[in-house]
Amino acid sequence: MLQSMKIILKESLKSLPGFGWAMQAFLFVFLARDKTKDLEHMEHVMGYLTDHEHPVSLILFPEGTDLSEENLAKSNAYAVRKGLPKYRNVLHPKVAGWSRSVCLLRDSVDHVYDVTIAYRDHSPGERPTEMSLVAARYPREVHMHVRRHSMASLPEVPSDLEQWCRASFKDK
DSSP states (O other): OGGGEEEEEEGGGGGSTTHHHHHHHTTOEEEOSOHHHHHHHHHHHHHHHHHTTOOOEEEOOTTOSOOOHHHHHHHHHHHHHHTOOOOSSSOOOOHHHHHHHHHHHTTTOSEEEEEEEEEEOSSTTOOOOHHHHHTTOOOSEEEEEEEEEEGGGSOSSHHHHHHHHHHHHHHO
16 A cells, blocks of 8 residues: 555655655655746656556645735635635645546546545634644544545546546635
8 A cells, every 4th residue: 555655746756865865766746836846747747657557546735835824815815806705724726736637547546535634723813833743742633534536436527527626625
């Protein structure tokens, strides 16, 4: 299972000492936030995996980053520009990578799991970060909501897949 797990991450994580090298060795997909370059890179890696009949479990975070106050403000500014609703508990997803992943893996993957993770603050207003986890400061409670969707139940047209992803985040 672990050898088939691929995670799509931001490119800056590639340079983490030790961990960055290991993630590259396991064929994790690093995105540079350059849509054209990133989609081409995804096609290359996914093509390699499916051509060699590797089993694939892909973890993708469509929101692209963490739910900080700054990132929420950016997400809501984007929503205003695009005429979308503002969110409080999630960021607007970046749907191009999601849509492309589904299209590339449609014949190789049976199901998509839509996972929402929520946590209770350490103290009011404090949210867990990577640094708090490294410092062994864990949230008091972690809740996961998992929805399983068969690949056959998902739309086939990329724009419809993008809308499906947006609707999922709106429900959250």
